[in-house]
Amino acid sequence: MRAAPNRPLEFTAANASRLARMTLAGISREFPNKPGDVLLSPRDVVRPRKSHPAFFGCFDWHSSVHGHWMLVRLLKRFSDLPEAKEIRRRVGHNLTPAKLLAEAVSFGRPEGKSFERTYGWAWLLKLAHELATTDDADMRQWSRNLEPLAATIVALYLDFLPRQTYPVRTGLHNSTAFGLVFAWDYADAARKSKLKSLIAARARDYYLGDRDYPAGLEPGGSDFLSPALIEADLMRRVLEPAVFRRWLRKFLPGLAEGRPRTLLTPAIVGDRSDPQLVHLDGLNLSRAWCMRSIAGALTEGDPERAVLMRAAQRHAIAGLGNIQSGHYGGEHWLASFATLMLSTPEP
Numbered sequence: 001m002r003a004a005p006n007r008p009l010e011f012t013a014a015n016a017s018r019l020a021r022m023t024l025a026g027i028s029r030e031f032p033n034k035p036g037d038v039l040l041s042p043r044d045v046v047r048p049r050k051s052h053p054a055f056f057g058c059f060d061w062h063s064s065v066h067g068h069w070m071l072v073r074l075l076k077r078f079s080d081l082p083e084a085k086e087i088r089r090r091v092g093h094n095l096t097p098a099k100l101l102a103e104a105v106s107f108g109r110p111e112g113k114s115f116e117r118t119y120g121w122a123w124l125l126k127l128a129h130e131l132a133t134t135d136d137a138d139m140r141q142w143s144r145n146l147e148p149l150a151a152t153i154v155a156l157y158l159d160f161l162p163r164q165t166y167p168v169r170t171g172l173h174n175s176t177a178f179g180l181v182f183a184w185d186y187a188d189a190a191r192k193s194k195l196k197s198l199i200a201a202r203a204r205d206y207y208l209g210d211r212d213y214p215a216g217l218e219p220g221g222s223d224f225l226s227p228a229l230i231e232a233d234l235m236r237r238v239l240e241p242a243v244f245r246r247w248l249r250k251f252l253p254g255l256a257e258g259r260p261r262t263l264l265t266p267a268i269v270g271d272r273s274d275p276q277l278v279h280l281d282g283l284n285l286s287r288a289w290c291m292r293s294i295a296g297a298l299t300e301g302d303p304e305r306a307v308l309m310r311a312a313q314r315h316a317i318a319g320l321g322n323i324q325s326g327h328y329g330g331e332h333w334l335a336s337f338a339t340l341m342l343s344t345p346e347p
Contacts, residue, residue, distance in 0.1 A: 062120035118179025125186035171223025216260035224282035229290035266318035275329030284319035
């Protein structure tokens with residue numbers, strides 16, 4: 001999955017097939033597994049298939065969720081993939097009413113309210129959004145099956161966000177900005193006005209006053225998100241275009257001149273067998289999709305636009321060239337990031 005430095009990257013059926021095979025290899029793989037549940041007694045020590053019957057594969061819950069999203073996305077984009085039948089079989093086996101209801105019930109435990117907050121929550125709503133925007137009969141059924149769990153996640157957002165005084169500014173799972181990005185998209189598409197209004201208000205509370213962001217300190221050693229770029233990707237959603245452009249220039253004042261360099265240069269991965277260091281391959285992909293999206297919110301005359309488009313190309317090439325390393329620590333999730341990057345249109 002390579003591209004020349006100055007040529008557009010193509011999302012081809014061959015690329016999609018390769019990505020599908022990567023995730024199909026993990027979506028029903030129960031072990032190794034990194035559980036995130038709080039255990040209150042020996043009775044809670046159960047196999048992943050029992051504790052999370054729909055999303056037990058791909059090493060951890062959130063990776064399983066976005067693995068399902070990725071397979072649905074590929075099936076919608078390339079309906080005649082050689083893997084299409086297997087995708088339908090595997091996804092249909094997991095997204096049943098009983099299994100998804102069990103997932104929803106698990107969030108009802110007092111100690112379950114913070115499970116996957118808010119990274120896994122965001123990906124669950126991303127999956128719900130993807131399933132709701134199709135006429136495919138199987139996907140429409142999966143969408144209906146997912147509704148109780150999506151409603152549970154919406155309720156968790158509505159309960160939590162008013163109580164979160166300060167945002168978590170990180171390039172890891174607890175990033176507040178990332179948790180709001182997909183939730184906004186879902187709320188907008190599903191006409192969840194209460195959730196959408198709350199996200200808009202909280203985004204302004206947390207980020208509207210940001211100036212001279214220290215993006216030169218990025219990347220962190222195990223980041224798979226850019227705190228600066230994911231924040232900007234959120235704000236281009238909640239602000240009017242002209243307001244966003246003014247905000248961006250105050251937020252990253254050197255961007256038009258190609259600064260900071262570390263934000264615009266692909267990260268280097270020192271060891272892809274290390275499950276934390278390999279996060280940086282995901283960072284290159286997530287930076288690329290954020291840069292594309294932010295550039296798309298700018299006008300042709302905005303100097304930041306060209307800077308972001310060139311940097312996005314460099315990051316996309318770096319990320320796509322390393323998604324298959326032979327190590328499950330990266331391979332169980334990087335295909336999803338690659339699919340999202342390839343699905344994000346170049347402006």
